[in-house]
Amino acid sequence: MIIGIDIGGTTTDIVGLLNGELLTPLTVKADDPVTSAAGALGKFLEVKNFALENVRLIAATGVGAGKIKNRLFGIPVRIVDEFDAIGTAGLFLSGLQEAVVVSMGTGTAVVIVKDGKIIHWGGSGVGGGTLVGLARRMLNITTIHTLLDKAGKGKLERVDLTVGDIAGGSLDNLPASITASNFGKMSDDATDEDIALAILNLVAQTIGVMSIAAARSEGIRDIILTGKLSGISLMKDILEKVANLYTTKFIIPEHAGFATAIGAALYVNRQV
Numbered sequence: 001m002i003i004g005i006d007i008g009g010t011t012t013d014i015v016g017l018l019n020g021e022l023l024t025p026l027t028v029k030a031d032d033p034v035t036s037a038a039g040a041l042g043k044f045l046e047v048k049n050f051a052l053e054n055v056r057l058i059a060a061t062g063v064g065a066g067k068i069k070n071r072l073f074g075i076p077v078r079i080v081d082e083f084d085a086i087g088t089a090g091l092f093l094s095g096l097q098e099a100v101v102v103s104m105g106t107g108t109a110v111v112i113v114k115d116g117k118i119i120h121w122g123g124s125g126v127g128g129g130t131l132v133g134l135a136r137r138m139l140n141i142t143t144i145h146t147l148l149d150k151a152g153k154g155k156l157e158r159v160d161l162t163v164g165d166i167a168g169g170s171l172d173n174l175p176a177s178i179t180a181s182n183f184g185k186m187s188d189d190a191t192d193e194d195i196a197l198a199i200l201n202l203v204a205q206t207i208g209v210m211s212i213a214a215a216r217s218e219g220i221r222d223i224i225l226t227g228k229l230s231g232i233s234l235m236k237d238i239l240e241k242v243a244n245l246y247t248t249k250f251i252i253p254e255h256a257g258f259a260t261a262i263g264a265a266l267y268v269n270r271q272v
Contacts, residue, residue, distance in 0.1 A: 001050065002057050002272075003075075004265025005037050006085070006258070007064030009106035009129060011228070012036040013261040014044045017269055023048055025258035033064030037072060059268035061085040061260055080264040087111045087118035089263030090224040093253035100215045103260060104128070104227035104235075108207050110214045121214045126206045128229050134199045139192050147196050151234055154197030158190040159183055178245065179205060197234075204235045208242035208250070215248070224251045226259035 001023075006013040012033075016023035026047065028040045037060065045051065052073055060068050061080040068077050082103075090101030091113055100121070103109040106129040110121045128144070135141040141150070161184030164176030182202040211223050229235050230252045243250050255262060 001054050002059060002265050002269050003041065003044070003055055004059045004085075004261040004263070004268075005040060005061070005065075006082075006261035006264060007033045007037055007060065007062040007068075008260075009063055010132075012040045012062075012064075013258045014040040015258055015261045015265055016044065016048065016050075017262075017265040020269075022255070022262060025255065025261060027258075033067035036064070037068055041072065057268060057272065059085075059264035061264040078268050080267050082260060083109065083111050083120040084118050084267050085260045085263035086226065087113040087263070088267045089259035090226060092266055093226075093255060093259060093262070094222070094224050094251055096222055096224070096251075098220060099222040099224050099251075100211060100218065100220050101224045101226060101259075102207065102211045102214075104207055104225060104229035105260075108210070108227075110211060112214065112218050112220070114218060114220065121218070122210075124206060124210055126203055128203075128227075130203050131199060131229075134202075135196065138195055138199070141196070147199070148232065148234060150193045150196035151200045152193075152197075154191070154193035154195070156194070156197055156201055157185075158187045158194040159185055159198035160201065161185040175245075200232075200234055201238055203229075204238035205242055208239045211250070212242070212246045212248055221248075222251060223248065224253065224256075226253075226256045228257045230256045 001016050001018045004015045011027050015025035058077045059080050061082045086103045098114045101111045107125045107127040109123040112119045112121045135147040160179050161181040163171050163174045163178045163180050170176045
């Protein structure tokens with residue numbers, strides 16, 4: 001079995017690849033990179049009822065992968081470039097031959113996979129870390145779950161300035177409801193719930209528009225969304241509205257939240 005580990009800024013994901021088949025991945029909290037990698041491996045083997053002897057190789061990626069030595073519990077470790085892992089997983093999980101693959105984690109990375117090449121197109125510091133940071137500072141909320149609970153009850157019209165607010169209606173092909181300025185209205189009667197939704201809207205719209213810009217610049221039709229944010233229902237709803245505005249579509253494959261760990265395992269598997 002080959003183990004893929006993605007050591008991120010806030011969580012560590014782990015997945016097993018056994019005879020070409022993926023084993024259901026899992027996540028552990030990430031503090032110290034080495035400790036979280038070791039803990040993730042131990043938990044994964046226990047849950048799946050495997051022993052260390054069953055592991056042939058560990059493929060490590062993510063921001064904390066550089067802290068891992070060449071062996072973990074005596075098992076050889078290979079470091080996989082995070083963008084290679086993202087691109088490899090995107091095509092594998094979607095079954096496509098080329099695509100823009102977007103990893104929505106603590107920040108956001110955009111990868112182009114085209115003509116057999118994986119290229120880092122760019123990215124943004126806007127991501128899950130932005131959600132948590134703004135929620136903590138503006139609302140004194142410390143968990144994403146609480147933020148989402150509040151956001152589900154919010155109303156954007158009390159916080160975001162729309163095209164309709166400025167133009168009095170639609171403008172050319174822009175509907176009146178489209179955001180003209182995130183947090184550009186911020187009414188005195190805006191509630192915590194409204195602000196929570198506006199934070200989510202800011203992050204989702206930024207990621208969506210950037211992803212579409214990447215696809216258009218490369219002449220690629222398909223955009224694959226991966227990372228933990230891709231599994232949030234409210235994020236999906238906002239991104240769908242962005243996609244409709246630009247007459248495109250975002251693809252969120254199964255196991256998208258664990259794509260980088262999956263991609264690391266797949267990338268190494270093809271080389272050994």
